[in-house]
Amino acid sequence: MFNNKKGIIMNTIKKYFVHAFALVIVAGVISSCTSMDEGYKDFIKDGEVSYTGKIDSLHIYSGKNRVQIKGLFISDPKIAECRIYWDNRADSVVVPIARTQGVDELNVVINNLVENVHNFEVRTFDKLGNKSIPVYKVGTVYGDRYQTSLYNRPIASKYFSPKLTTINFASMDLSTGAYATEVTYTTTANVTAKVQLPIAQSRLDIADFKLGSAFTYKTLFRPNPTSIDVFESVTTTVTDNEIQYLNNFYYPFTRLTYDGARWGVPTDWVVNDAAKSHIVSSVNYGGLDALYFSFESGWGQPAINNGKIYQTMTLPAGTYTYTININATSYAADANDKGYFVVAIGNTLPDVALVETAASTLKWERAKNVTPLIRTLSFTLSADTQVSVGVVTTSAVMTSSTGRHLKINSFKLVKQ
Template sequence: MKTYKKQFFLLLCFVALVVAACSDEMEDYRKFTDGGEISYTEKLDSVKVFTGRERLYLRGVLNADPKITSFRVYWNNKADSVVVPVNRTKPIDTLSVYINDLEENIYNLEVRTYDEELNSSIPVNITAEVYGERYQETLYNRTVISNVLIGNDLTVSYSSMDLTTGVLGTEIQYTSSNTSEIEEVYVPIDSAMAFIEDFMSGSEYQYRTIFKPEPTSIDTFYTDYKSYTPEPKLTDPPYLLNSSYPFEILEGGSRWGTPLGWIHNEAALSHDGYGALDGELFDLESGWGEPDLINAKVYQTVILPAGTYAYSINIAETNYEGADNNLDKAYFTVAKGPQLPDVSDVETSPMTLAFERVNKANGLNRLLAFTLEETTQLSIGVQTTNDAGAGRFLKINSFELNQFSKAPYLKNASAPYKLASTGSRWGTPADWIHNDAAMSHTDNGPQGAYDGNSAKWDLESGWGQPNIVNGKVYQVLFLEPGTYTYTVTIFATNYSGTRGTSDQAYFVVAKGNTLPDVVDVETAEETLVYDRVDSANDNTRILSFTISEPTKVAIGGETTNAEGVGRFLQVESFKLVKQ
């Protein structure tokens, strides 16, 4: 019993001490508040801060406190601040402020709300980074890997970038070929290529790369513009695809078809959706139960560098009559741009570079010459239009486009010769065409027509090397009409001309894409001029020839030898001059 009394006494003492302490604290509180209670305003809720260029944007939600008349944002240890008045308009308001003219740095912000009596809320603290010139100086343009321009179609390929830089994409400004106005396209960073279908050839485009330092940043950063002038992708010789009989068929029926590699407008596809092929022969035909051809166009588009060109057509058969029949028209046409002009405009269009109205009386071989002053996109082909019910046909064996060769005509034509490939001794000169027989030396792969010991152009057999049978080494040129001199300076040879019947060597100029076989050089119709090599003759050999029309020629040297015979033909230089 005594124990319980003792415990009860101790409990009373503890309660008395607590009450006394609380009384002291309340007294201190009343002294601090001058006898009043502390009044807190509601704090700003859901506070978010968004980074920017030398500024911040802060936003938060105010729920129910109607007494709030302002909020304040402090930074730099409260040395700087901004006060924002608050006008309550609804039970829940979103409050925000832009803080401008900040230096690039990391900021610790303190946000408080206030009422009219300047009672404040408890603070809300948040950290944000401001970006500026230091960040700007770290930015760089996305690297362009390539520009491919074909006609008005531009493809720009880009490298990848470090995404942690905040890169968003690329902005391109270019001149439209359709409107001549500046257009803009955006290429997101996850796209490796940009495709522009109306780029004005010959113009430049400029681009810049876009960044946001943080995904929610209120400001976008840009690199300086960088400019490019894309060079058109040139069409390689022989320029025209699928250009001779038998023409490859893209699609077709039992008789009529459509040739592969050619562009057709709808009017040209007049035979149940097919057109321009009769079997494997190129043919634009109407009448005899077939539909009329009205403004039919069949052509190819090429991009060519400056130069003079010849568009050649070999007609198989036609019944077009030129200006003798103005109801039915057919043209061979060369025009600037991605398509041919309409038939009615061929002769007057400023886009037309060359044309010929088809007339059966003019012969079957037609040639149109034209000159380009700069790299140009061209459309080259054929087009027709016919009177209702007229039976007309234009059957063509081949089309050909050639650039006239320019002086000095022959490439890599004197010592020291540039090599396309080489071994320890034997090599192959660049820019020359070689048949397999001329590549007779196995030295780091097949080699031919160059001897490293003499550093000369050389067709050589024997002394442990294979014999050469009908070996040909030459270049192909397209020449204007005129008289030419082909001069060959021999360094050394042991060929004996007509004194040796089994071993033959010739310098030859022949019409066409190749030299005639050695056994046919002296009799072939294609041969324009030849010289049989003989060590007894002077080492400077001069061959002259005349052509009366633009002509493709093969020009070079060729040899054939008996098994095991040691023969060499070493040449210091080749030269072609127009008189």
């Protein structure tokens, strides 16, 4: 019985202990909540923090001592202004914003910046002064330092002929930002014209250039593809524009017709039937081998008998030089070939057999494989005269594995 009483007493003690422990825990929780609540009230005693929507899709575009800043206002209709800071808030600009129901754009240009890399910070504000979280972006400003590093694109060669003026430019370092060359010239109608040649192209053809006039050119640059400003090199004036009286006179010669593989007929040249000695699919070709000026007989090709290729023009009085730049030739000036470079009065060239004695011949020289492979013929006209300039040839077929060829890089007919 004593043991039963002892058990009852122990159970009663445990019950009171559990209740007391529970009361302690509840008191602790209440105390803790009270402390947290008091801390929260301290934190928001001046009201909850409110942020405006930040700028979206921020972009900064380089320029000459300036930048253009663009972005979008998408999420917050309460935005009333945008503030742009740069260089650790050393300077800033405030842009008023009139929000609409849709997406609005920030588009502002900041001028008078020094040439450098600048760090920009952009925040939005509402009418109560609440601000957004910052958006940071880096922008590059270009100026005199970049400008002085620019140079004009060199000219590799230039040709001025009655039908076409051609200016060939040299290549450039594209990392400079060069994107075009702009040429200003006088047309045949005495009007000033401008044309731009993309930097990836080297050849500029002008059909209405006034012969004997000067032209200017400059190279245009963008320091990066999205730059809002164009930089220019110094302008170069070109005055030594020697008139070339021939058309289509240098490699690569342009073609009037082409067999699709090798042989062709050049534009701007008179090519007689005898010079069209290459027959492909019942069509005759002659005057061009690939894009070189050419005569060829033998090696499976027929003989050429009195072939003529020439141009005719009226030249003013004066002294002229006719220059032929030969690429390669097997002409030996013997019985197997009679090739001539000829200048003659009139609208055609004399036959091969008459070149050396014809009254119309002003100047001639035999074509032969003798270095240097440049031939120059000089002649003088006392009055305006119609002349023909070109090449005539008769060449035999020697064997099936041999022959004669004359390949020419360029011609030049200029007044001294």
